Amino acid sequence: MVGTATKPTAGELKPWREARTPPFIRIEGISKHFGDFIAVDDVSLDIWQGEIFCLLGGSGCGKSTLLRMLAGFEAPSAGKVSIDGQDMAGVPPEARPTNMMFQSYALFPHMSVEKNVAYGLLRGGMGKAEAMEKVAAMLKLVQLEGFAARKPHQLSGGQRQRVALARSLVKRPKLLLLDEPLGALDKKLREETQFELMNIQDQLGVTFIVVTHDQEEAMTLATRIGVMDAGRIVQVGEPRAIYERPGSRFVADFIGTVNLFEGKVDVAAPDAMRITTAEGPILTEPVVGLRAGQQVAVAVRPEKMRLSREQGAAANVLSGTVSDYAYMGDMTIYKLALDNGRSVKVSVSNIDDASEAFTWDERLFISFPAKAGVVLSA
Amino acid sequence: MRRSWFLIIAATLGFLFLYIPIGSLILFSFNESKLVTVWAGFSTKWYGELLRDEQVLGAVWISARIAFASATLAVVLGTLAAFVLVRMRAFWGKPILRGMTTAPLVMPEVITGLSLLLLFVSMERMIGWPAGRGMVTIIIAHTTFCLAYVAVVVQSRLVDMDESLEEAARDLGAAPVRVFFDVTLPVIAPALVAGWLLAFTLSLDDLVVASFTSGPGASTLPMVIFSKVRLGVSPDINALATLIILVVALGIVIAGLVMRRK
Amino acid sequence: MSRRWIVIAIPMLWLGIFFLLPFIEVARISLVDPAIARPPYTPLFEDGAFMGDLENYAFLLSDSLYINSYLSSIRIAAVSTVLALLVGYPMAYAIARAPEPRRTILLFLVILPFWTSFLLRVYAWIGLLKGNGVINNVLLWMGVIDEPLVMLQTDFAVYVGIVYTYLPFMILPLYATLVKLDESLMEASADLGASRASTFLRITLPLSLPGVVAGCMLVFIPAIGEYVIPALLGGPDTLMIGRVLWDEYFRNRDWPVASAVAIAMLLLIVLPILWMQKMQERA
Numbered sequence: 001m002v003g004t005a006t007k008p009t010a011g012e013l014k015p016w017r018e019a020r021t022p023p024f025i026r027i028e029g030i031s032k033h034f035g036d037f038i039a040v041d042d043v044s045l046d047i048w049q050g051e052i053f054c055l056l057g058g059s060g061c062g063k064s065t066l067l068r069m070l071a072g073f074e075a076p077s078a079g080k081v082s083i084d085g086q087d088m089a090g091v092p093p094e095a096r097p098t099n100m101m102f103q104s105y106a107l108f109p110h111m112s113v114e115k116n117v118a119y120g121l122l123r124g125g126m127g128k129a130e131a132m133e134k135v136a137a138m139l140k141l142v143q144l145e146g147f148a149a150r151k152p153h154q155l156s157g158g159q160r161q162r163v164a165l166a167r168s169l170v171k172r173p174k175l176l177l178l179d180e181p182l183g184a185l186d187k188k189l190r191e192e193t194q195f196e197l198m199n200i201q202d203q204l205g206v207t208f209i210v211v212t213h214d215q216e217e218a219m220t221l222a223t224r225i226g227v228m229d230a231g232r233i234v235q236v237g238e239p240r241a242i243y244e245r246p247g248s249r250f251v252a253d254f255i256g257t258v259n260l261f262e263g264k265v266d267v268a269a270p271d272a273m274r275i276t277t278a279e280g281p282i283l284t285e286p287v288v289g290l291r292a293g294q295q296v297a298v299a300v301r302p303e304k305m306r307l308s309r310e311q312g313a314a315a316n317v318l319s320g321t322v323s324d325y326a327y328m329g330d331m332t333i334y335k336l337a338l339d340n341g342r343s344v345k346v347s348v349s350n351i352d353d354a355s356e357a358f359t360w361d362e363r364l365f366i367s368f369p370a371k372a373g374v375v376l377s378a
Numbered sequence: 379m380r381r382s383w384f385l386i387i388a389a390t391l392g393f394l395f396l397y398i399p400i401g402s403l404i405l406f407s408f409n410e411s412k413l414v415t416v417w418a419g420f421s422t423k424w425y426g427e428l429l430r431d432e433q434v435l436g437a438v439w440i441s442a443r444i445a446f447a448s449a450t451l452a453v454v455l456g457t458l459a460a461f462v463l464v465r466m467r468a469f470w471g472k473p474i475l476r477g478m479t480t481a482p483l484v485m486p487e488v489i490t491g492l493s494l495l496l497l498f499v500s501m502e503r504m505i506g507w508p509a510g511r512g513m514v515t516i517i518i519a520h521t522t523f524c525l526a527y528v529a530v531v532v533q534s535r536l537v538d539m540d541e542s543l544e545e546a547a548r549d550l551g552a553a554p555v556r557v558f559f560d561v562t563l564p565v566i567a568p569a570l571v572a573g574w575l576l577a578f579t580l581s582l583d584d585l586v587v588a589s590f591t592s593g594p595g596a597s598t599l600p601m602v603i604f605s606k607v608r609l610g611v612s613p614d615i616n617a618l619a620t621l622i623i624l625v626v627a628l629g630i631v632i633a634g635l636v637m638r639r640k
Numbered sequence: 641m642s643r644r645w646i647v648i649a650i651p652m653l654w655l656g657i658f659f660l661l662p663f664i665e666v667a668r669i670s671l672v673d674p675a676i677a678r679p680p681y682t683p684l685f686e687d688g689a690f691m692g693d694l695e696n697y698a699f700l701l702s703d704s705l706y707i708n709s710y711l712s713s714i715r716i717a718a719v720s721t722v723l724a725l726l727v728g729y730p731m732a733y734a735i736a737r738a739p740e741p742r743r744t745i746l747l748f749l750v751i752l753p754f755w756t757s758f759l760l761r762v763y764a765w766i767g768l769l770k771g772n773g774v775i776n777n778v779l780l781w782m783g784v785i786d787e788p789l790v791m792l793q794t795d796f797a798v799y800v801g802i803v804y805t806y807l808p809f810m811i812l813p814l815y816a817t818l819v820k821l822d823e824s825l826m827e828a829s830a831d832l833g834a835s836r837a838s839t840f841l842r843i844t845l846p847l848s849l850p851g852v853v854a855g856c857m858l859v860f861i862p863a864i865g866e867y868v869i870p871a872l873l874g875g876p877d878t879l880m881i882g883r884v885l886w887d888e889y890f891r892n893r894d895w896p897v898a899s900a901v902a903i904a905m906l907l908l909i910v911l912p913i914l915w916m917q918k919m920q921e922r923a
Binding site: 382384385386388389392393395396397398399400402403406413416455456458459461462466469471474475478479481482484485486487488489490492493494496497499500503518519521522525554555579582583585586589590600603604607608611615616618619622623626629630 | 643644647648650651652654655656657658659660661662663665666669679727728730731733734735737746749750752753755756757758759760761763764765766767768770772774777804807836861862864865866867868871872882885886889890895898899902905906909913
Binding site for chain 1: 540542543545546547548549550551552553556560561564565
């Protein structure tokens with residue numbers, strides 16, 4: 001299923017890293033108010049052609065409203081959207097070069113799979129014979145060749161999801177909007193479908209904007225992620241950057257599990273940085289722009305910490321007793337109570353068998369290097 | 379859960395209460411005697427008498443045409459009203475329309491009948507239409523109260539319908555009118571059928587509004603039955619009732635079969 | 641956007657002309673006097689002068705017939721509603737607790753009579769309740785009574801008629817709330833030591849109250865304005881306001897008084913509806 005294109009260079013793959021390609025979709029200062037409620041608050045985004053851009057956030061963060069403004073179902077209260085250089089103000093949904101895959105799939109219940117997929121082509125004025133050819137090719141791409149005559153209610157959830165995808169892709173929109181595309185599938189099917197979705201996107205080269213509340217889904221699918229909170233975009237970046245270098249306490253806490261240590265910058269030298277926290281001093285890599293005395297938090301991911309019975313020689317060493325642990329198969333998550341009562345989560349990969357596992361009330365050392373801690377001032 | 383004898387007995391008595399009158403109607407339609415309440419042997423003579431009664435046959439035909447026309451008009455108007463109420467964004471007239479589509483449901487028939495009659499009389503005097511009263515005025519009157527029932531049925535279906543179906547059609551390139559005919563109408567079609575049947579039955583059944591808004595030569599079936607019943611019980615009415623029950627039962631069986639096939 | 645306004649205008653115009661306008665007409669004619677003319681009432685404006693007055697309303701208040709028939713309409717509707725609730729509640733509860741295929745069939749049997757003629761269902765009771773009707777004959781034959789009971793043309797017959805014809809409207813909303821009741825609530829109550837009666841009074845009944853209110857309103861409101869049932873089953877002294885309006889129009893040909901009765905009757909209907917809305921808001 002993988003496309004046969006020649007391997008692109010890094011610049012082609014990640015155009016947002018370079019200034020020379022103009023963005024494909026420009027969202028400039030867009031807001032949406034419903035009465036007193038501000039659903040989307042002054043969002044600006046540039047998205048490049050061929051991207052899978054994930055809007056990630058909890059429910060009510062405004063991600064769906066933003067998507068619906070791109071589709072044309074909601075008119076922005078302020079701001080501007082342009083797609084491929086074309087201003088979208090006042091353009092109704094039926095005239096936009098976008099298509100949407102709905103969370104509920106919104107398959108027309110009275111039409112067969114074939115008619116559902118053909119609907120957009122026929123409304124676009126394509127002849128019936130040509131449309132049917134394209135429908136057949138599209139159904140083949142989503143592996144539903146034998147299902148053309150079925151009605152939506154005769155399909156499984158996964159099959160319906162693929163019909164919805166086929167229907168929204170068959171017109172080759174410039175931009176495909178996906179609202180929680182995998183939300184209605186069970187976990188295993190969801191994982192399979194993620195890769196399928198990426199393959200199809202790779203083959204067709206259509207730009208995707210995906211709305212999701214599932215961080216794993218965003219991590220797997222996205223070229224870049226925009227994290228939203230309370231109507232605003234709080235951070236935009238590649239999945240790795242979002243996870244490894246979160247820009248704020250919210251993002252660090254929202255994506256994955258994190259231990260946050262609140263404190264004050266003590267030493268801010270060009271080659272070292274020390275932060276005083278209630279749990280003791282923490283050494284981190286230097287951060288440009290931080291001055292001594294500033295209020296910050298240090299975020300440390302559980303898998304960046306090590307547990308040991310003997311004190312090691314790491315940059316940071318804390319000690320505590322095991323208060324609880326959960327065996328997850330591939331790893332074990334330990335909850336430790338530090339001396340001041342605060343609890344810290346550490347995950348340990350089960351590379352060896354469980355013989356050296358720690359147990360309740362054991363006193364252990366938690367060590368992590370300076371580069372493990374991310375200093376957050378927001 | 380344990381079964382409760384109290385409930386079983388109460389429900390049995392309740393259903394007997396519902397069906398004994400209907401059963402007695404049917405039973406005495408086959409009674410030889412003119413006295414409806416004394417059994418004097420099996421006979422189908424009242425059916426023969428009924429089928430020779432031109433007044434009744436004429437009234438059946440008039441009522442059927444009125445019910446067909448009012449139900450059809452009521453479905454069109456009621457669906458439009460429901461669509462405006464559920465799908466269109468708020469505007470100044472929406473609360474008024476909501477009120478006007480709900481009020482007929484609770485309006486006593488005598489008031490609906492009298493008020494429409496007074497309107498028709500005044501309209502005729504001022505603009506010459508409707509000239510006299512008859513089938514047209516009954517159809518208008520029936521459409522008006524039936525459309526409220528249709529609107530209720532269609533509204534609930536529209537509320538249940540996933541709005542993203544309509545959005546999907548627009549997203550795929552259909553203009554709003556096209557969306558209505560391609561997607562909305564087929565999806566709410568069962569509600570339209572149910573609404574039509576309900577309106578047809580209500581129109582066929584109505585005595586009071588028709589009596590007010592009817593004119594000479596336009597006696598509906600309930601009006602003819604009512605005038606006969608007022609003179610006393612007569613077995614040919616029982617025969618008529620039996621036939622109506624038969625038609626309804628047949629209609630329901632057919633509807634059931636159609637639904638099952640779907 | 642003009643298409644949008646066409647869609648709005650069609651039902652608005654129809655209802656405006658054939659629902660709203662008629663009430664203005666009723667209100668207008670309730671202010672004038674009857675006359676031997678076509679149409680049989682005096683104009684509201686004559687030579688630019690306003691000729692209306694509240695004489696018809698004063699007449700309604702002065703003649704005890706009208707006030708009595710208002711009160712008796714409420715009484716008959718209320719008694720019938722309570723009777724319908726007593727008959728309908730156990731039925732609705734039994735249907736809600738029946739296992740599946742049977743439940744649908746029973747529900748269907750409740751609705752079925754509604755699709756047959758209302759008039760003929762009322763008519764059926766004449767044959768049952770008459771002096772030499774079915775019920776009297778059966779009771780005489782069984783030896784329960786020595787001479788026929790007078791049932792037809794009494795208020796009792798009107799109660800029976802209303803309960804009979806409106807019973808589905810009582811059962812359906814009751815069923816709708818009862819069937820949604822989580823059975824584990826009743827089991828929990830029994831588990832916590834409540835008797836059946838106290839489970840019913842403390843759990844089932846309070847939770848089904850919205851259905852009780854809806855069902856009662858669906859019976860009470862149309863019953864107030866009922867004409868056919870008192871006309872066929874009631875006696876000459878069974879006063880109901882719908883019947884008074886009918887007679888005022890068809891017998892006395894007094895259109896202005898009939899209009900005044902209609903306006904007064906509207907007020908009578910509006911009050912319980914407002915009360916119900918308030919109840920529903922609270923629920």
